[in-house]
Amino acid sequence: MATSLLSVDRINAFYGDSHVLHDVSLEVSSGRLLALLGRNGAGKSTCMHAVVGFLPPRSGHIRIGERELQGAAPEAICRHGVGFVPQGRRIFPTLTVYENLEVAARRSAPAAGAKRWSRQDVQAIFPRLKEREKQVAGSLSGGEQQMLAVGRALMTNPRVLLLDEPSEGLAPMIVRELGNVLAELKKEISILLVEQNLGLAMKLADDVVLLNTGRVVFAGTREEFEQRQPELQRHLGVH
Known part of the structure; x- marks a missing residue:
């Protein structure tokens, strides 16, 4: 069984009075890549910002290994092993x-x-x-x-690398090159990937979490996601 490295447990985050993440949970397991998917505005980047301390959640827990990150400053979160692109x-x-x-x-x-x-x-x-x-x-x-x-x-x-839309604005040939590099890199480090390019995400992912309006609507393996993709497509906004 894979060991959970990064754990996000029922976090709630706000921009002012606007509630943008609703009890979001996900786990990045050791040696695996989790693709965090959803249409624009679904809360993917907000979730990343919550993990790295840019938008501290008002409730819930974020841990790397056994260490609680909730409430820590971004520089401390980085020192504890969270890298962010x-x-x-x-x-x-x-x-x-x-x-x-x-x-x-x-x-x-x-x-x-x-x-x-x-x-x-x-x-x-x-x-x-x-x-x-x-x-x-x-x-x-x-x-x-x-x-x-x-x-x-x-x-x-x-210990875990967070990548927010790494293929954005890149030519297809460069996207393929980046995908090949990330496929090799995930052999050495656990990765949380936010990506609108569904083909790239499915090439790399071991696990998938799908967000819609700040809520988790699917969490499972890539194979489970692909089996349910026709019914989940409406949450993606990509083809």
């Missing part, structure tokens, strides 16, 4: 590729169970980052910027 990449455009990676590097010991990532490890996964390490990040292509955003998150030595 935000939607839109948000690399440091005026820094070089080398500097973007080094600024995220953790000098202290990684959290229990986490791998210590070096710049060389990241460059082995993304060779183009080695070729362009002296280049200003803002001058990279969209695909290269996404590689850098993933590499920067890996430099924090995460």
Whole structure:
């Protein structure tokens, strides 16, 4: 049986008085990739922001292993082993590729169970980052910027990696390349993936959670999701 690494248990989150997450629960198991799906506005990115501490839930629990994350500051959540690749990449455009990676590097010991990532490890996964390490990040292509955003998150030595819409705005060939990299990466690290590209999500997912208006409408394995996909399609807004 897979061991739960990241556990989100009945969280409720609000923007002001607007209730946006309603008793949302999910589990990312060790060595598996969970795809968090739903149409635009379903609450996927909000769920990510709740996990990393940008939008602390008003109730519920978030844990990595046995450690409670609810109420912790984002920097503490990162230190405890949660890496985050935000939607839109948000690399440091005026820094070089080398500097973007080094600024995220953790000098202290990684959290229990986490791998210590070096710049060389990241460059082995993304060779183009080695070729362009002296280049200003803002001058990279969209695909290269996404590689850098993933590499920067890996430099924090995460136990679980959160990726928010990594294929957004990328050419199909680059999406395929990114998918191949993530397929290899999930052998080393557990991943929570938010993705509108259903084909990419199904290629990578072991487990699926589907949100609609901030509520879980499906949770199960990829195979179970695919069996029920015709009836669940109305919650997706993608084809």
